[in-house]
Amino acid sequence: MSSLTLRDVRKSYGAVDVMHGVDLDIKDGEFIVFVGPSGCGKSTLLRMIAGLEEISGGTITIGDQVVNEVAASKRGVAMVFQNYALYPHMSVYKNMAFGLKQAKTDPAEIDRRVRTAADLLQITDYLDRSPRNLSGGQRQRVAIGRAIVRDPKVFLFDEPLSNLDAALRVQTRLEIARLHKRLKTTMIYVTHDQVEAMTLADKIVVLRAGKIEQVGTPIDLYERPANAFVAQFIGSPKMNFFSIADLTGDVSATLEHALTKDDIIGMRPEHLIPAANGNAVLEGKLELVENLGEYALAHLTTQTGVEFIAKVERPPTLAMGEMMQFSIRPDLVHVFDAKSGRPNHQEQAGPRSSQSA
Numbered sequence: 498m499s500s501l502t503l504r505d506v507r508k509s510y511g512a513v514d515v516m517h518g519v520d521l522d523i524k525d526g527e528f529i530v531f532v533g534p535s536g537c538g539k540s541t542l543l544r545m546i547a548g549l550e551e552i553s554g555g556t557i558t559i560g561d562q563v564v565n566e567v568a569a570s571k572r573g574v575a576m577v578f579q580n581y582a583l584y585p586h587m588s589v590y591k592n593m594a595f596g597l598k599q600a601k602t603d604p605a606e607i608d609r610r611v612r613t614a615a616d617l618l619q620i621t622d623y624l625d626r627s628p629r630n631l632s633g634g635q636r637q638r639v640a641i642g643r644a645i646v647r648d649p650k651v652f653l654f655d656e657p658l659s660n661l662d663a664a665l666r667v668q669t670r671l672e673i674a675r676l677h678k679r680l681k682t683t684m685i686y687v688t689h690d691q692v693e694a695m696t697l698a699d700k701i702v703v704l705r706a707g708k709i710e711q712v713g714t715p716i717d718l719y720e721r722p723a724n725a726f727v728a729q730f731i732g733s734p735k736m737n738f739f740s741i742a743d744l745t746g747d748v749s750a751t752l753e754h755a756l757t758k759d760d761i762i763g764m765r766p767e768h769l770i771p772a773a774n775g776n777a778v779l780e781g782k783l784e785l786v787e788n789l790g791e792y793a794l795a796h797l798t799t800q801t802g803v804e805f806i807a808k809v810e811r812p813p814t815l816a817m818g819e820m821m822q823f824s825i826r827p828d829l830v831h832v833f834d835a836k837s838g839r840p841n842h843q844e845q846a847g848p849r850s851s852q853s854a
Contacts, residue, residue: 499560499573499650499683500525501546507554508541508707515541516707518555523685528677530694531687532730533704539687540655542704546685547576547653559650575644576653579660581636583628583643589615590624593643607646614645617679618672634665638672645680654686658693670696691731695719703727725838728763728831734794736763736831737805739779745800745822746778752827760841763831766794766808769823777822781805788812797821 501523508516516538523529531539544550546557548569556563564572583592590611597607615621618638628636637657644652654673658666674697677684688694694701695715703710703718703726711723715731722728729736739762741748749756756762769779781797784804793812798804813821832841 501651501683501685502558503542503546503555504558505555506542506545506552506557508538508545508550509553514707516545516553519707519709521702521709521712523683526681526683528684528686528697528699529702530698530700531685531702531704532689532691532694533710534730535689536706537704538707539704543576543653543655543685543687546651547574548572549576573650574653575647575649575651576655577637577640577644577657579656581628581640581660583636583639585628587628588624589620589626589628589631589639592628592639593624593646596643596647610646610648611642614642617645617676618642632665633661634669637661637669641673641676645676650683652682652684654684656687656689658688658690666693673697691733695731701731703730722831722840724840725761725763725833728833732765734766734806734808736765737769738763739799739803739805740801740835743799743801743803744778745780746824748778748830752830752832756832759835761833761835761838763833764805764825765829766806768825768829769807769809770825771807771809771813772822772824776824778825779805779823780820781807781823783813783815783817783819783821785817786812795821 503519503521506516506519519542531542533539541550545552548564548567552565556565558564559572584595587595593611593614594607597610615624618641620635620638620642623631623635628639631639658669661669670693686697698715700712700714701718702712705726711718711727718727718731722731729738741756741758741760744762748762781799783795783797785796787794793809795807795809795813796804797807807823815821833839834841
């Protein structure tokens with residue numbers, strides 16, 4: 498196991514800068530998840546840590562060693578790819594043993610490591626099979642097993658579940674979480690799926706356009722986003738944003754401080770409370786209802802044309818086109834500056850007000 502430190506890490510392709518001075522400290526044994534929109538640089542950053550991409554500036558330190566000039570095979574990291582990258586002509590056993598064999602590891606030690614990893618991942622019965630005879634989830638476990646046998650200092654996962662169906666994604670996600678608890682090894686995991694990020698991570702790193710927007714625990718990012726981008730990126734469905742003109746009630750009175758036209762008011766769908774007349778701060782025309790069993794998502798539009806979502810316990814009994822009203826607890830309202838995206842009125846906004854990580 499090992500800690501990992503990035504200092505002013507940069508990446509350029511010719512005149513195009515894609516990573517802009519990333520600073521990050523990862524403790525020994527932490528499970529870190531990189532999230533962000535497509536093109537934000539999360540996979541590029543992972544590949545630079547792995548040694549598969551050269552860095553253009555800064556330093557990467559694994560443990561006590563600066564690894565800028567160290568070959569990928571010598572960094573003590575193991576990477577699990579999105580596409581499994583298994584050799585189709587080799588058995589599962591040979592796939593898992595291949596790297597150790599290339600490193601001229603003692604055959605008895607190879608056998609011990611392969612069988613230990615196979616037992617850990619519950620794929621012992623598949624060791625003699627060809628990868629083509631395995632399901633997607635089983636192939637991904639083989640790819641993880643191939644990483645485990647190397648006994649790396651750091652595990653790197655590059656969107657490992659994206660090729661699996663919904664049920665297998667959940668199952669394999671749980672297996673990865675259990676694996677981390679057993680191995681207690683530093684893990685860095687890249688995903689665009691925030692559910693994976695929220696359920697797996699000790700800490701989440703939110704990236705945008707080659708920069709870190711915020712680092713924190715899942716609950717920190719959910720309750721105290723550093724800016725409007727993080728606030729809307731973390732949470733499913735995403736946070737609703739409004740201006741004062743979109744609201745029907747006196748939100749300033751609810752929050753006990755004045756709002757201006759330069760404020761963005763953020764309200765999460767799960768925090769909107771159906772309200773009776775006279776008690777509402779928000780009103781919308783019901784456009785669509787998604788009934789998901791344990792809850793429903795009501796899609797609405799304000800009179801000013803802003804679309805928003807309310808997460809409610811039961812499907813509304815209103816007809817499509819009728820108006821729904823909502824109130825909200827003041828400590829669950831987020832206020833951001835429209836220009837900078839930074840939190841406003843931090844001192845008044847209560848225990849869940851935004852703050853930078």
